[in-house]
Amino acid sequence: ERREGALLRTDNVSKAFGGNQALSDVSVEAKPGAVTAIIGPNGSGKTTLLNMISGFYRTDQGTITIDGQAVHGLSSFRVARSGVSRTFQTPNVPEKLTVLEAVEAGRYARDRSSILAAVLRLPSYWRVTRDDRIEAERALALVGLSEQRHAMADSLPLGNRRLLEVARSLVGSPKVLLLDEVASGLDEDEIEVLASLILRLRDSGMTVVLVEHNFRLVLRLADVIYVLAQGKVMAQGTPDEIENNPRVMEEYLGV
Ligand code: ADP
Numbered sequence: 001e002r003r004e005g006a007l008l009r010t011d012n013v014s015k016a017f018g019g020n021q022a023l024s025d026v027s028v029e030a031k032p033g034a035v036t037a038i039i040g041p042n043g044s045g046k047t048t049l050l051n052m053i054s055g056f057y058r059t060d061q062g063t064i065t066i067d068g069q070a071v072h073g074l075s076s077f078r079v080a081r082s083g084v085s086r087t088f089q090t091p092n093v094p095e096k097l098t099v100l101e102a103v104e105a106g107r108y109a110r111d112r113s114s115i116l117a118a119v120l121r122l123p124s125y126w127r128v129t130r131d132d133r134i135e136a137e138r139a140l141a142l143v144g145l146s147e148q149r150h151a152m153a154d155s156l157p158l159g160n161r162r163l164l165e166v167a168r169s170l171v172g173s174p175k176v177l178l179l180d181e182v183a184s185g186l187d188e189d190e191i192e193v194l195a196s197l198i199l200r201l202r203d204s205g206m207t208v209v210l211v212e213h214n215f216r217l218v219l220r221l222a223d224v225i226y227v228l229a230q231g232k233v234m235a236q237g238t239p240d241e242i243e244n245n246p247r248v249m250e251e252y253l254g255v
Contacts (some may be wrong), residue, residue, distance in 0.1 A: 008207055012052065023048055030207050041254070093164060119177050166179070176209065179209065
């Protein structure tokens with residue numbers, strides 16, 4: 001039974017911004033060891049859904065659970081602590097840190113007290129343990145950025161900044177990885193690095209949720225696809241099922 005295996009579930013989640021109903025009764029689930037893709041036209045609610053799951057916005061209605069635990073209503077910091085990690089469409093690369101330092105700091109970027117420490121320049125922010133370093137090096141190797149480890153993070157070209165963002169999201173052993181348009185701006189080679197990384201993460205049991213415009217990449221990586229349009233789930237299925245649904249392809253994806 002699919003429901004049994006889901007690590008992440010949203011049930012009838014709704015969200016309005018003023019009079020704009022961004023999400024209506026959205027129910028999706030994501031299983032460990034699977035890539036779940038959320039696709040749909042611009043403005044269909046994909047990023048809003050990620051923002052709801054990661055605790056940046058409150059739900060108006062509906063529930064969100066991770067491993068059976070309700071997380072809707074928790075702060076983004078608490079959601080992160082429960083094992084949910086995400087990337088942002090605009091990579092937020094810290095200034096004045098090397099690539100390696102930026103990844104080491106990734107864990108602390110998700111912790112409210114550490115952000116405070118960073119802002120106040122308290123020494124605790126910089127107390128990177130040996131384990132942090134090993135984990136950061138491992139994350140950099142996974143995204144193919146080891147050679148750039150001593151470059152300044154904000155000097156990297158866009159494609160590498162995106163991969164750095166993914167590396168940052170991997171530290172701290174998240175259970176759920178939410179990837180928001182990570183392939184955009186990447187060249188073919190970088191997309192290949194990213195694709196094989198996503199598949200390896202999936203195979204290692206990670207629950208991967210992918211919001212992605214590159215439909216070919218989605219067809220290649222996804223185990224399950226949800227099609228959003230106007231804040232509603234219009235279709236769901238395997239890549240095969242979605243690709244062979246002419247109505248969905250024409251009406252919602254314009255393919
Ligand atoms: P997508 O990611 O699919 O392009 P979004 O989730 O960004 O779509 O947007 C869905 C709808 O919600 C859009 O109409 C957008 O204008 C609106 N929206 C998203 N975030 C906000 C916000 N913070 N304030 C007001 N409206 C928002």
